Amino acid sequence: MATDTQRITQRIPGERSSAPALALILGWLIPGAGHVLQGKWVRGLLIFVSVLGMFLVGLGLQGKIYTPNTGDVLDILGFIGQLGLGLLYALTRVFGWGASSVTITLGDYGTKFLVVGGLLNIIAAVDAHSLANGRKAS
């Protein structure tokens, strides 16, 4: 049976807690930041390490960094996936990291690491949003 304190701190599904939109946007820009905002430090750190790991391995394998406006549908999809990396993607564009095209066999794997890293970060940001608006209990 729950005590009074537990009842008060327990989140009611559907109840708004703390700025869900902020958790979503912050979680997208900085991997794991949305969870840290909700007080889930360990989860935030694990997500940060995982997404950053995907990003660094992708760059290490000379993965391709997609840019918009190439006209190719697959390039556009790849760009959307990598855009999920948030500020990490912005850093690649600013500093010119990553390859503009795949030149080695492993570069194709690197590209997949970068795209999937972005998609995982989107999933994590949406999870932080669900935690903030009470859709996910804990």
Place this chain on the structure above:
Amino acid sequence: MLTHFSAVLLFALFASVVFGITQRSEPKMMVRFGAYCFVLFVGSVIVASWLMWAVKH
């Protein structure tokens, strides 16, 4: 430089961690689901590798 298999292990590890955290609510279930995803990732790669080897030979 990473080998193909070490790249698979890293990919499976990172993806499984995020899947575990985001797809379950309780910490214990997160660990279980993450481990389940990791085994599926790596296991399916090993099975696919042996299938490709069998096709070639």
